[in-house]
Amino acid sequence: MKLKFITLLLAIGLVAQAQNIQVKSQYELPINSTKTAFYPVLSEDGTMLLYSTEGYNGLYLYDFETKEEKNISSVQNSGYDPVFSNDNSKVFFRNTSYERGRRFDALESYDLRTGRQARMIKPQRNLRTARSYHNGAIVQANNRLYKTTFGRTKAAIPVYVSSENLKIYVYSNGKRTELKPIEGENINYIWASLSPDNSKILFTAVGKGTFVCDLKGKVIAKLGYLNAPVWYNDEMVVGMQDKDDGHVITSSSVILISLDGKVKKQISSDEHIAMYPSASSKAGKILYNTMDGKLVVSELTIN
Amino acid sequence: MKKILLPILLLVFSLNLIAQDLSGVRIYINPGHGGYDANDRNVVIPPFKSGDPNGFWESSSNLHKGLYLKEMLDSHGASTAISRVTNTTEDDLPLSQIVRSGNEFNADLLLSIHSNAGGLANHILMLYAGRDLNDTKIYPTQPSPEVERKSRAISEVIAKNLYMNKLTPWAHPYTLRGDKTAASQWFGWPNGYGVLRGVTVPTVLSEGSMHDYIPETYRLMNMDYKYLEAWNFFKSIADYFKSETIPHGIIAGSVRDKFIENPAPYKKISNSHDLFKPINGATVKLIEKDLTYTTDTLNNGIYVFKNLEPGEYTLEVSAKGYHSRTFKMTVEANTISYDDTRINLIRNTPPEVVEYSPHALTSDTVMLASSTIKFKFNWDVDAESAKQAFSISPAVEGKFEFKESNFVMEFIPNEPLDISTVYTVVLDKTLKHFDGLSMEEDFTFQFKTTDRNRLRLLASYPLDNETNVDYKKPTFTFVFDKELMTAELIDGVQVYDMDGNMLKKNRRSLLHNKVPAPMGSTSFMLGEDLVPGKQYYVSIAKGIKDIDGVFLTDTLLFSFTASDERITDKTVVETYETSDKLSYDEAQSVNVTKASVTRSSAKKLFGSYSNNLKYTFSSSEGGSVVYKIVDSVFEATNDSTVGLHIYGDMSGNEMYLLFESETDTKEVLLDSIHYGGWKFAEADLSVLLPKTTYRLTGYKLVQRSAPLSESGSIFIDNLLLYGEPITSVISHKLEDVTIYPNPAKDIIRVSKGPHQIVEEMQLYALNGKLIRSSEYDYLLVDDIPVGTYLLKIRFNEGVYSTPVIVRH
Structure with missing residues (x-):
């Protein structure tokens, strides 16, 4: 597959003060199955990529080793926050339907080896973002925490973070706790996610900025204006700094930023309106989609 | 931080729990904008100053509606979230956060509340995530078909309910648009509105009314008016989610x-x-x-x-x-x-006239013959009784207009009043106001008109049917019998092509009243070149006034044809690049105060210079000025033709060529200089004696009786000598065509040459819309609104176009 190198020169100058971070290469990933691609989700090891359309309609897989694309599902909202299973053998995604105008979401699974699809959770109101667990997933919906696996398991239930009615809840050791990390009334939280080591929560307080707190809600890092943030590793996150004029997005850059504030590096090319990044520190990759639906891969070296 | 309205709203609804079942329905509310800042919309209305947070701000208005709606929905069991409850710059959320909030909330509907800017076009615009129904274009990014279908369905329910609002007048019915289609067509945005991109939930952006339609701006300052819009949202949501109807x-x-x-x-x-x-x-x-x-x-x-x-x-x-x-x-x-x-106002005294005009001090005081007759009353009067009470002698036909809520009545004569005439106006005491009281006695006054009652055009360039208007940014000039008021001239005098497209004027070239008093004038240069051979027309609008208020009673139209007046394929015998070729011949001139010849670079057609011939006669008639040629070597015979490029001065004076042979002298008319731009003029020399060689010895300008004949300034460039006259071989195929009457009342007829056959007549409005067509050589206009139109006639040998006026 011919990879389009956008610029290697970008590496020049992208040297952090505390750590030496270089964009080794940056290229557009040629996508043939769909004309445009959005919302990339990298597997933890960075060997596979999930993506969707802008309306989250359909879910597609790109395998970096075979360079093959696969349509996993075409159902509605299947591209919204899909997750890989712990062993990268399955993908869990949602399937939206409506009844009397009310929205219901089922959780589906797709076996990447056999291509078999299975319904993990029947349509529910308020299905939250799932987390991989054993060979299945845990997910909050309809005021309860669902555990769904293939076969029984006694595996311990990991910490689970959920955004419920735009508030942050932590499920840990059988307890459900609401976090209020930011002082003030009527604060909404979005993009909450657990760090790879399960010790920290990354979130955006709407209108306030993006932060990291511990599992008790104590803020340990203020990252400023950073949208759609995701973890790069336990110490760094990637997000987008998008600007709009109230009608349309006018610019956006993808930024890598460390919790201690010593690293703040633009990863995206200035030629792009770069949005919705995903990252794999194991593979040293950051992906983002451009405003017009191109997927751009940045390969990093961090010393 | 601005005041939060929730406490007030809680009071409104605390005692109003009803059986409405919206339990579990999830609505994410986004009151658009925020923060009283540059990204907000502040419409300034008295008594508020620009930037006053207490004035109208769209952010504030949207927030109030959103908070009301949230409270209504919460009170009826729905689950809601709102993107902001205060109005600070911090609340002006990024689009990406709004979209994500709606998605993460698992909303059944994301409603973004806005109002729009559009002034008098006050209407409802519902933008839903997706495309117009009839738009089959595939956009780079689209919501899922289900989200698009539901977004459209909800937006229609909301629009129908909002449209029921009768406190605001709607300029036209509501509009439903898919944001992809609308943004693409209106703004060229490839992918719709940001708040409708990437939504996983049905999403509607409501532009509820036009907040810069000032009566609506004032309404939107009223909390209860905003409550009504929120209630209509609430009702729409109840309708869409098929809940029980609201019992109140x-x-x-x-x-x-x-x-x-x-x-x-x-x-x-x-x-x-x-x-x-x-x-x-x-x-x-x-x-x-x-x-x-x-x-x-x-x-x-x-x-x-x-x-x-x-x-x-x-x-x-x-x-x-x-x-x-x-x-x-x-x-x-x-x-x-x-x-x-x-x-209804309490009117407890009889109506009486408090002001009137023309207000003559005595019956001998002369008043404008173009006057309207105006009364101002102490009360608003009943129009019908006022019309019946009015009379004028001698009788005049006209129309009534009532202004300032019927406190003012005007009688506008259809034609200017007769000159030097005493008129008597009476309002008899039957005139009454809306509470039924009549005037206590008749009101009578008299006035005498002046000896002038309409503005008259004395000279113009171009004249109607002028065929030699040089195409290169020509300057047009119109001279009237009185100094003009200038305010209406910029828009009142316009040039159009025959498709009704207005041509741009060079605004810096506008000159007014540059002719000797008491005359007045307006002139301007076009801001663009014309197309040689193409027909155009100038329109001078009815109503242009002079400094006395006397006005033009009819719109004047002058059609003309552009041409290239530069003749370059003939022998040039003099270029007039220097000033030593001509000199003023005082001895041969008559009644001349002063005259001169100079070289000019300001107006030239060829090379770097022309010659400028200036003159001033000492009286209004009988003058002539001679410019003699220095060392003339120009020789011509009676089979020659002489051509000269002249920039005219609209004087109407005549220019002659002076010839001498050894035995004879001749004056040959070259042109009558009625025009005010470049024109190529030529003279056939057949009047010279045969077999005789003449020398051109000079030019003579002979004064004619015309408004601008007393002084002038013409420019001349490239003098040519050749055989066959050029103009004799120019063919004007449709030159025999005339339209009559124009202005027309009932019918427009065509006068044409014997071999010309009318195939179709078409009457167009100036916006290009076809109004009427006919296959005959006449066209009925008796039921067509008064105005200026373009008439196109297709003949067997070509198309003829001309502006026409319809006046009933």
């Missing part, structure tokens, strides 16, 4: 004067209640509920009674200086009952 109803109205117009200078939608004066501080009592509502001080007259059980109610409206009014209204469940509540 609402009474809403606006109190306005029955007759008196709203005197505020802002524009109002025609034929709407907004034209009438809103009553501030009016008291509206709902008798059965013992409730009283006092209208606010912000010029909207709005009153609202909420949460009423179905049934009949009595309302009593009163305001200082007005007759009280009591009326019944019926309240239905799930409905807002609207009333356009008009009250």
Whole structure:
């Protein structure tokens, strides 16, 4: 597959003060199955990529080793926050339907080896973002925490973070706790996610900025204006700094930023309106989609 | 931080829990904008100054509606989230956060609340995530078909309910647009609105009304008016999610004067209640509920009674200086009952004339013959009785206009009054006002008209049917018999092509009243070149006034054809690049005060210079000025033709070529200089004696009786000598065509050459719309509105176009 190198020169100058971070290469990933691609989700090891359309309609897989694309599902909202299973053998995604105008979401699974699809959770109101667990997933919906696996398991239930009615809840050791990390009334939280080591929560307080707190809600890092943030590793996150004029997005850059504030590096090319990044520190990759639906891969070296 | 309205809203709804079942329905509310900043919309209305947070801000208005809606939904079991509850810059959220919030909330509907800017085009615009129904274009990014379908369905329900609002006049019905299609067509955005991109939930952006339509701006300052919009959102959501109907109803109205117009200078939608004066501080009592509502001080007259059980109610409206009014209204469940509540001023004295014009001090005082006759009264008068009470002698036909809410009556004669005539005007005492009282006695006055009653055009360039208007940014000049008021001239004089497209004027070239007093003039250069061979016309609008207020009584139209006046394929015998080729010959001139020849680079057609011939005669007639050629080597015979490029001065004076042979002298007419631009003029020399060689010895300008003949300044360039005259071989195929009458009242006819056959006549409005066509050589216009039109006639040998005026 011919990879389009956008610029290697970008590496020049992208040297952090505390750590030496270089964009080794940056290229557009040629996508043939769909004309445009959005919302990339990298597997933890960075060997596979999930993506969707802008309306989250359909879910597609790109395998970096075979360079093959696969349509996993075409159902509605299947591209919204899909997750890989712990062993990268399955993908869990949602399937939206409506009844009397009310929205219901089922959780589906797709076996990447056999291509078999299975319904993990029947349509529910308020299905939250799932987390991989054993060979299945845990997910909050309809005021309860669902555990769904293939076969029984006694595996311990990991910490689970959920955004419920735009508030942050932590499920840990059988307890459900609401976090209020930011002082003030009527604060909404979005993009909450657990760090790879399960010790920290990354979130955006709407209108306030993006932060990291511990599992008790104590803020340990203020990252400023950073949208759609995701973890790069336990110490760094990637997000987008998008600007709009109230009608349309006018610019956006993808930024890598460390919790201690010593690293703040633009990863995206200035030629792009770069949005919705995903990252794999194991593979040293950051992906983002451009405003017009191109997927751009940045390969990093961090010393 | 701005005040939070929730405490107020809680009070409104705390006692109003009803059986409405919206349990579990999830609505994410996004009151658009935020922060009283540059990304907000501040419409400045008195008494608020620009930037005053207490004035109208879209962010504030959207927030109030959003908070009301949230409270209504919460009170009826729905699950809601709202993107902001205050109004700070921090609340002006990034689009990506709004979209994500709606998605993460798992909303059944994301409603983004806005109002729009569009002034008099006050209407509802619903933008839903997706495409127009008939748009089959595939956009780079699209919502899922299900989200698109549901977004469209909800937007239609909301639009229908909002459109039921009768407190605002709608300029036209609501509009539903898919944001992808609309943004692409309106702004060229490839992917729609940011708040509708990437949504996983049905999403609607509501532009509820035009916040810069000033009467609406004032309404949007009223909390209860915003409550009504929120209630309509609430009802729409209840409708869409098929909940039970709302068991209560609402009474809403606006109190306005029955007759008196709203005197505020802002524009109002025609034929709407907004034209009438809103009553501030009016008291509206709902008798059965013992409730009283006092209208606010912000010029909207709005009153609202909420949460009423179905049934009949009595309302009593009163305001200082007005007759009280009591009326019944019926309240239905799930409905807002609207009333356009008009009250009538107490008029307790008889009507009388407080001002009038023309106000002659004595019957000998002369007044303009173009006057309108105007009365101002102490009360607003009944129009029909005022018309019946009016008479003028000698009789004059005209029309009445009532202004300032019938406090002013004008009689506008159809034609200017006769000159030097004494008129007697009477308003007899039958004239009455709206409370029925009549004048106590007749009102009579007289005036005498001047000896001039209309503005007259004395000279123009181009003249009608001028065929030699040089195409290169020509300058047009129009001279009238009186110095002009300049205010209306910029728009009042325009040049069009025959498709009705207005040509740009070079605004810096505008010159007014540059002719000797008492005459007046206007001239301008076009800002663009014309196309040689193409037909155009100039329109001078009826109503242009002179400094006395005397006006042009009819629109004047001059059609002309552009041409390239530069003749380059003939022998040039003099270029006039120097100033030593001609000199003023005082001895041969008559009645000349002064004259000169100079070289000029300001106006030239070839090379770097032309020669400028200036002259001033000492009287209005009988003058002639001679410019002799120095060392003439120019020789011609009677089979020669002489051509000269002349930039005319519109004087109407005639230019002659002076020839001498050894035995003879001749003066040959070259041209009558009526024009004000470059023209190529040529003279056939057949009047010279045969077989005789002549020398051109000079030019002679002979004064003719014309308004601008006393002084002038012409330019000449490239003098040519050749054989066959050029103009004799130019063919004007349709030169025999004339249209009559023009202006036309009932019918337009065509006069044409014997071999010309009319295939079709088409009458177009100036916007290009075809009004009427005919296959005959006439076209009926008796039922066509008065105005200026373009007539195109297709003949067997070509197309003829001309502007025509319809006047009944």
